[in-house]
Amino acid sequence: MNNSSLWIKDLKIKKYKVLNKNINTDILIIGGGLTGLSCAYYLKNSNLNICLVESGYIGMGVSSKTTGKVTYLQETIYTDIEEKTSFDTAKKYFNSQKFAINEIKKIIDTNKIDCNFYKVKSYIFTDNDDDIENIENEKNLLEKFGVKVKKHDSINIKLNSKYAISTDDTYIFHPIKFIYSLKELCEKDNVNIYEQTKIIEIKKKKDNYICYTKNVKIKAKKVIIACHYPFFLKPFFLPLKVHNEKSYVTASIVKDYKDEIFITSKIPTKSIRYHKDNDNYLIYLSNSHNICNSVNYKDNFNKTISEAKKLKLNPKYVWSNEDLITVDKIPYIGRLEENNDNLLIGTGYNTWGMTNSVLAGYILSDIIKGNKNEFEELTNPLRTLNCSGVIVNIGSNLKSIIQNKVSKNKNWYNNIKFETRNGKSVAIYNDGKKEHIVYTTCPHLGCTLIFNEFEKTWDCPCHASRFDIDGKCIKGPSKYNISYKEKD
Ligand SMILES: Cc1cc2nc3c(=O)[nH]c(=O)nc-3n(C[C@H](O)[C@H](O)[C@H](O)COP(=O)(O)OP(=O)(O)OC[C@H]3O[C@@H](n4cnc5c(N)ncnc54)[C@H](O)[C@@H]3O)c2cc1C
Structure with a gap:
């Protein structure tokens, strides 16, 4: 069994230079995952000098360990958002995801990107009577948004199911092939890329930001924080506004490929998709948990592997991954400080970062270019958040700190x-x-x-x-x- 993600098998890594001298740039993008590359892609023809720095290697962060679904059917997220905010906000989030899917399609078509991008049917399912109402509510919301939703009493997968809904016009892709293509397009259009270049401090000096690595500094007019979990506390105090969700994933060779993807409605999530290259793979994700709980990671891995084996799968690849869950299930994309267009962030994608990273590229590039963006208000990181959500995050962090200390x-x-x-x-x-x-x-x-x-x-x-x-x-x-x- 290979202890790494399926997406990096057979990968020919092109390594980039380490930044070893001080430089000036118009825009500095910190982080070379899908968010950073999407921002660079949308900005590359803007006549601005763009530099992207990555602490490790391009694409090898959270983006290399995703399940690569490009879908608006995201567990029961619209029900959650409506509950925490309003129907209108849930609808706006739905529109943003449909928009991002179309953008991904457009980027792939325009640039003839080969990234195993295939249309699939998306399902949410449950084997638990208590969740049926929740999924039905999601169905009602989706229908109000104008989506055609099918109802199923049982579905044809290896997992038990009592109730499911499905929609069309959703996709899967090979996330690393997509990211690597963006990287090549950005490089061709003069984006300067550096790897093994970790930013450890940002200071404001007059009209510029000085960003420090251990050895050099970068002077930038504008900075985009695209590093998933930022390394600084101030501004924004992100630890108060997110928690981490961790999941375990296996990929096994199977005989048949199916153009269908599946996910349960609730954590602990179970998720399935297929991938085809020389072989057909079934990717199975399970045992997701708030990172503060279930900290015996070896046990969690073994649970996922034995579940896969019970489904008559023989895992060839196994890995884990974490993503940030926000208080209201809407990402934080936009300005980090009031009235400041020069320090921006894209993070908090609630495990739906394929669409939301591209959305971040679109929104943040518009802010930089001075254009009004229709989703800017929805994802504004400075929006008012529900206090109880913030308190839950603080509580679980504290619990974890104390539990592990003792x-x-x-x-x-x-x-x-x-x-x-x-x-x-x-x-x-x-x-x-x-x-x-x-x-x-x-x-x-x-x-x-x-x-x-x-x-x-x-x-x-x-x-x-x-x-x-x-x-x-x-x-x-x-x-x-x-x-x-x-x-x-
Ligand atoms: C198990 C799992 C399955 C998922 N499946 C899906 C899915 O099917 N569909 C979907 O839409 N989403 C999915 N997601 C979510 C998605 O993978 C993430 O939201 C997305 O990849 C985040 O991209 P990113 O660019 O923000 O972060 P990353 O890919 O982590 O990129 C950030 C980069 O910044 C670099 N960096 C960090 N600190 C610094 C620093 N100080 N200086 C310089 N560089 C730095 C890191 O090395 C990293 O490469 C899944 C998440 C999980 C956990």
């Missing part, structure tokens, strides 16, 4: 010793060949890290920073590594 010696860990060295907690992991020593506190906001024995990483159960076994930060928001140094 139970440091996790009894499910193998081959790990905990010690105090130089007054700090360290963990020593012995892989049978050598010892790997790391600090156990996340440099971001001080949460105690959890060893993910399946992927051999140290993961933050509060804000989803991740570190390899030698302590190198492989995913933010942490700006720093946790490698133990003898004389610290």
